[in-house]
Amino acid sequence: MNFELSGEDAAFRDEVRAWFADHREQIEHTRAVDWEAGGEAFERYRAWERALFEAGLGAVTWPVEYGGRGASMVQQAILNEEYTLADAPNRINRLGLGLLGPTLMVYGTPEQKARHLPRILACDEIWCQGYSEPNAGSDLASLRTRAVREGDEFVVNGQKIWTSLGRFGDWIFTLVRTDPAAPKHKGITFLLVDMHSPGIEVRPLIQIDGSARFAEVFFTDVRVPVANVVGRVDDGWTVAMALLGFERGGGLYGPALFNRILRDVVELSRREPRGEGVAADDPDVRRRVAQSYIETRVYELTVQRALTRLARGEAPGPEASLNKLYWSEMKVRLDELALDILGPRAELGPGSPQAENDGGWYGDYLYARASTIFAGTSEVQKNIIAQRVLGLPRE
Ligand SMILES: Cc1cc2nc3c(=O)[nH]c(=O)nc-3n(C[C@H](O)[C@H](O)[C@H](O)COP(=O)(O)OP(=O)(O)OC[C@H]3O[C@@H](n4cnc5c(N)ncnc54)[C@H](O)[C@@H]3O)c2cc1C
Numbered sequence: 001m002n003f004e005l006s007g008e009d010a011a012f013r014d015e016v017r018a019w020f021a022d023h024r025e026q027i028e029h030t031r032a033v034d035w036e037a038g039g040e041a042f043e044r045y046r047a048w049e050r051a052l053f054e055a056g057l058g059a060v061t062w063p064v065e066y067g068g069r070g071a072s073m074v075q076q077a078i079l080n081e082e083y084t085l086a087d088a089p090n091r092i093n094r095l096g097l098g099l100l101g102p103t104l105m106v107y108g109t110p111e112q113k114a115r116h117l118p119r120i121l122a123c124d125e126i127w128c129q130g131y132s133e134p135n136a137g138s139d140l141a142s143l144r145t146r147a148v149r150e151g152d153e154f155v156v157n158g159q160k161i162w163t164s165l166g167r168f169g170d171w172i173f174t175l176v177r178t179d180p181a182a183p184k185h186k187g188i189t190f191l192l193v194d195m196h197s198p199g200i201e202v203r204p205l206i207q208i209d210g211s212a213r214f215a216e217v218f219f220t221d222v223r224v225p226v227a228n229v230v231g232r233v234d235d236g237w238t239v240a241m242a243l244l245g246f247e248r249g250g251g252l253y254g255p256a257l258f259n260r261i262l263r264d265v266v267e268l269s270r271r272e273p274r275g276e277g278v279a280a281d282d283p284d285v286r287r288r289v290a291q292s293y294i295e296t297r298v299y300e301l302t303v304q305r306a307l308t309r310l311a312r313g314e315a316p317g318p319e320a321s322l323n324k325l326y327w328s329e330m331k332v333r334l335d336e337l338a339l340d341i342l343g344p345r346a347e348l349g350p351g352s353p354q355a356e357n358d359g360g361w362y363g364d365y366l367y368a369r370a371s372t373i374f375a376g377t378s379e380v381q382k383n384i385i386a387q388r389v390l391g392l393p394r395e
Pocket residue numbers: 128129130131132133134135136137138139161162163164165214370371373374375376377378379380383
């Protein structure tokens with residue numbers, strides 16, 4: 001990142017860079033397996049989270065009292081960039097760290113903060129997000145999972161879907177309908193549910209790329225203490241939207257990732273045979289590479305501008321949607337370009353001697369579609385940009 005860093009931020013970048021260099025072996029040991037395999041593979045990722053936590057790098061923006069450093073968003077962005085440059089492993093507790101943790105700091109009771117924040121940071125408990133339902137995705141407020149109060153408990157019945165890490169979750173933060181007679185954005189409550197409670201069933205969902213990174217979660221008469229409500233009963237929408245703000249804000253960062261993908265695409269085009277020469281000789285490939293260069297550069301500058309605002313203490317605002325829309329669609333175009341360069345060879349999967357990158361480009365291409373859907377689809381981001389950035393009328 002070419003962002004103009006203050007002395008303090010530059011020192012932080014140097015510290016982080018040195019730490020990743022010292023942990024090269026653990027990074028490679030962890031990345032050698034896929035956490036989705038579960039068992040020992042998953043535990044390697046947990047050990048990585050603990051190493052980050054012990055180095056004070058688990059959640060740098062969290063206040064010191066909760067195990068963070070009270071660092072700025074700029075330092076978080078620096079960490080994100082160095083993380084990418086170090087090719088460090090996926091963060092298995094990202095939903096707890098990036099979404100629930102910050103939300104609990106604003107809306108949680110002292111007991112909830114004391115109970116959950118340290119366990120999230122130490123990766124003792126894995127968290128899932130139980131928002132979407134079969135008929136409530138973009139229109140989340142249509143959710144129907146029901147919670148009925150009985151004394152000091154709620155009894156929960158219903159179903160969630162697309163629950164990332166569902167198979168591994170110890171806890172789920174979820175939205176339930178507590179007042180069906182109220183208008184649909186009212187009468188919703190934000191609940192913390194222990195996934196080991198009787199009445200919870202998790203069914204893995206197999207994706208197009210063959211992995212099962214998310215699941216359906218069924219609730220049958222699950223009893224949840226009223227003390228697990230975050231915010232007020234029937235006012236969960238406020239808490240849910242605050243959490244989504246943290247989720248979309250996270251998309252502000254990552255130029256290093258896209259620059260690296262572009263570099264790999266360029267290298268691929270220079271060596272992949274095409275006719276008498278290589279793919280890079282093809283004018284259409286050259287045009288698309290140039291376009292990708294422009295797009296990644298625009299993204300980098302846009303992120304730097306957003307960081308400048310954050311460094312001045314200004315809020316991210318609805319332009320988080322612009323960033324999310326831009327990077328997710330750019331990623332699809334980059335992966336499509338790689339596939340077009342490879343031609344039919346792109347479809348060769350892991351283990352095939354002729355496969356490029358062990359079939360990784362194809363897997364990336366399939367997964368790229370997902371980023372235009374999670375945290376709000378591209379169409380939903382466009383609606384937000386139209387209404388809240390450009391000030392256009394709703395209909
Ligand atoms: C990889 C991945 C991980 C996920 N992880 C989780 C998770 O952990 N927990 C969780 O709760 N959910 C998760 N989701 C679900 C995700 O939040 C939803 O898929 C998303 O909100 C869209 O909802 P939907 O799938 O029901 O699609 P729908 O809302 O049914 O949308 C279908 C299509 O209609 C379009 N559309 C809908 N409404 C409008 C509108 N008003 N204007 C214009 N177009 C519209 C959409 O853009 C889309 O193209 C995940 C999704 C993915 C892909």
